[in-house]
Amino acid sequence: MKIKFKPLIISILIALAVGGLSGFISMGSMDTYENLQRPALSPPSWVFPVVWTILFILMGIASYIVYMSNSDIKGKALKVYAIQLAVNFIWPLIFFNGQKYFLAFVWLLFLIVLIMETILLFKEVNKKAAILLIPYLLWTIFAGYLNISIYLLNR
Numbered sequence: 001m002k003i004k005f006k007p008l009i010i011s012i013l014i015a016l017a018v019g020g021l022s023g024f025i026s027m028g029s030m031d032t033y034e035n036l037q038r039p040a041l042s043p044p045s046w047v048f049p050v051v052w053t054i055l056f057i058l059m060g061i062a063s064y065i066v067y068m069s070n071s072d073i074k075g076k077a078l079k080v081y082a083i084q085l086a087v088n089f090i091w092p093l094i095f096f097n098g099q100k101y102f103l104a105f106v107w108l109l110f111l112i113v114l115i116m117e118t119i120l121l122f123k124e125v126n127k128k129a130a131i132l133l134i135p136y137l138l139w140t141i142f143a144g145y146l147n148i149s150i151y152l153l154n155r
Contacts, residue, residue: 007067012060015085019056022089023049029096039149055136059085062132066125077121084114101151108144115140 034045059081066077088111095104115137123130 004068008061008064011064011067012057015056015060015063016053018085018089019052022092023052026092026096029099032099033096036150037153039146039153042146042149051139055139058132059136062122062129065129065132066122069125071125073121074125077118077125080114080121081118084111084118087111087114095147101147101154105144105147105151108140108147112137112140112144 030045063078063081066074066081071077087107091104091107091111094100094107098104115133119130119133119137122133
């Protein structure tokens with residue numbers, strides 16, 4: 001497949017914009033996070049924007065691969081992808097801005113289910129697109145560990 005740079009860049013920018021806007025809106029609440037009791041394996045705060053930037057770029061590339069395919073289910077796959085992006089956008093607002101840690105955990109479980117559904121649909125379209133989402137799934141599961149631990153440690 002020949003790379004078409006305009007749709008590739010747009011796909012990456014959409015994913016980065018979702019993460020960037022959510023991060024910008026919740027940025028003022030990061031001080032609260034620094035003051036929470038955090039679990040073992042909790043990375044330093046600077047790791048999160050680095051990892052999320054990489055993950056959003058991978059998501060954008062994966063969505064581009066699906067978008068450029070001729071698959072009959074690409075519309076459905078991209079719809080589920082868009083829904084999980086929207087759910088991803090809301091999680092930091094619940095966790096950081098709202099400080100509703102248990103609700104954020106439940107929301108994260110919903111996101112994990114949507115990511116798995118996206119991976120399965122992307123796999124039907126293109127295996128490489130699905131593989132690009134696996135780090136996102138693993139990081140989100142790790143975020144679930146951090147989220148529920150923060151809830152339990154700060155009640």
